[in-house]
Amino acid sequence: MKENKEIWEKAKRIVVKIGSSLVTNEGKGVDQEAINRWVSQFRHLQEQGKEVILVSSGAIAEGVVRLGFEKRPTEIHELQACAAVGQMGLAHAYEKCFAAHDLVAAQLLLTHADLANRERYLNARHTLLALLKLKAVPIINENDTVITDEIKVGDNDTLGALTTNLVDADILVILTDQEGMFTADPRNDPNAELISRAAAGSADLESMAGGAGSSIGKGGMLTKILAAKRAARSGASTVIVSGRIPDVLVRLSEGESLGTLLVSESEPLSARRQWMADHLQLKGYCVIDEGAVQAIRKGKSLLPIGVKSVQGEFLKGEVISCFDQEGKEVARGLSNFSAETARKLKGKHSSEIEDTVGYIERQELIHHDNMVLIQSAN
Ligand SMILES: Nc1ncnc2c1ncn2[C@@H]1O[C@H](COP(=O)(O)OP(=O)(O)O)[C@@H](O)[C@H]1O
Numbered sequence: 001m002k003e004n005k006e007i008w009e010k011a012k013r014i015v016v017k018i019g020s021s022l023v024t025n026e027g028k029g030v031d032q033e034a035i036n037r038w039v040s041q042f043r044h045l046q047e048q049g050k051e052v053i054l055v056s057s058g059a060i061a062e063g064v065v066r067l068g069f070e071k072r073p074t075e076i077h078e079l080q081a082c083a084a085v086g087q088m089g090l091a092h093a094y095e096k097c098f099a100a101h102d103l104v105a106a107q108l109l110l111t112h113a114d115l116a117n118r119e120r121y122l123n124a125r126h127t128l129l130a131l132l133k134l135k136a137v138p139i140i141n142e143n144d145t146v147i148t149d150e151i152k153v154g155d156n157d158t159l160g161a162l163t164t165n166l167v168d169a170d171i172l173v174i175l176t177d178q179e180g181m182f183t184a185d186p187r188n189d190p191n192a193e194l195i196s197r198a199a200a201g202s203a204d205l206e207s208m209a210g211g212a213g214s215s216i217g218k219g220g221m222l223t224k225i226l227a228a229k230r231a232a233r234s235g236a237s238t239v240i241v242s243g244r245i246p247d248v249l250v251r252l253s254e255g256e257s258l259g260t261l262l263v264s265e266s267e268p269l270s271a272r273r274q275w276m277a278d279h280l281q282l283k284g285y286c287v288i289d290e291g292a293v294q295a296i297r298k299g300k301s302l303l304p305i306g307v308k309s310v311q312g313e314f315l316k317g318e319v320i321s322c323f324d325q326e327g328k329e330v331a332r333g334l335s336n337f338s339a340e341t342a343r344k345l346k347g348k349h350s351s352e353i354e355d356t357v358g359y360i361e362r363q364e365l366i367h368h369d370n371m372v373l374i375q376s377a378n
């Protein structure tokens with residue numbers, strides 16, 4: 001495995017994600033002093049020639065305090081109201097600290113749709129790259145005020161990974177309220193031991209990671225290690241570490257081993273394949289037979305003859321999934337047909353396409369060039 005120092009020396013672009021409990025001092029309200037400490041470290045990283053992108057949680061936790069709720073509400077519109085109010089508090093706190101360190105901050109509130117649509121995805125990417133070129137530090141959060149659960153990214157660990165892939169960052173640092181990832185949730189198990197290093201995506205990690213240990217955070221440890229697995233697809237390694245360690249970012253950047261390093265060991269996917277793999281919600285999928293599974297694993301395109309069924313409603317050009325007959329996702333890619341046409345063509349030989357739909361535009365349902373193989377469940 002690569003040494004920490006080597007990984008950090010090579011890293012130029014770093015995404016730092018900060019969780020709600022850290023930002024709001026365990027839900028008591030925006031922790032201006034802690035923010036100040038992280039921002040001064042961003043400044044240090046910039047002086048070392050590194051680019052920093054921040055993904056900050058905390059809007060809802062801060063809104064809960066500002067609106068005087070005794071505990072986090074459960075009603076969706078109240079949560080959205082908290083997010084709207086709390087985001088003001090976050091922006092204000094960051095703006096103050098960034099200005100004090102002579103840094104320029106920029107706010108981006110993203111939705112799932114911004115990342116699922118190729119054009120909006122590329123727009124977001126170009127805006128972020130322009131900001132980095134101008135030495136501004138983008139601060140990203142999910143736009144919780146306008147979205148419901150069905151269309152959400154859902155947690156900022158995942159958003160951190162999507163951002164890492166979006167800008168081809170080298171490292172994702174997830175600052176949290178624990179020292180790192182333990183063999184079990186240290187809040188419940190006093191014998192849990194810190195894992196200092198592992199391969200991102202290693203299957204054992206998923207069984208050791210639990211949910212959020214408090215009502216302030218959202219994802220817990222599981223979303224963090226899934227985020228590391230997702231970030232590894234673009235070649236980025238992830239560090240899960242306590243944001244309370246003094247000078248944590250500076251010390252990491254000097255190669256010190258702190259928290260849990262989840263090393264990316266896979267070959268990075270191309271940008272377009274990454275975008276397809278990063279889709280969290282798809283409009284449809286097809287179930288394919290064993291012959292088609294073998295063919296696409298060998299690098300062939302998916303032909304209608306291998307398709308057993310087509311589910312959902314999608315348009316030509318949208319990303320759909322391919323499942324095997326056991327229900328495991330094997331690939332996803334851009335469909336050359338709408339769901340309606342794909343249903344008419346399923347099981348048909350290429351020579352029957354014209355007779356079935358009256359024209360031949362493409363013979364493949366998904367061309368190999370527009371397909372990404374999925375190694376294991378997301
Ligand atoms: N294996 C584990 N190692 C460390 N923490 C774990 C583990 N499993 C579950 N957790 C819980 O995950 C929590 C961190 O996640 P979360 O509360 O969502 O924080 P954040 O707001 O930083 O995202 C920890 O406080 C801890 O209780």
Ligand SMILES: N[C@@H](CCC(=O)OP(=O)(O)O)C(=O)O
Nearest residue numbers: 020058059060155156218219
């Ligand atoms: N977007 C939400 C944060 C959601 C979230 O993932 O929270 P956390 O687990 O604390 O990183 C907010 O700003 O309140």
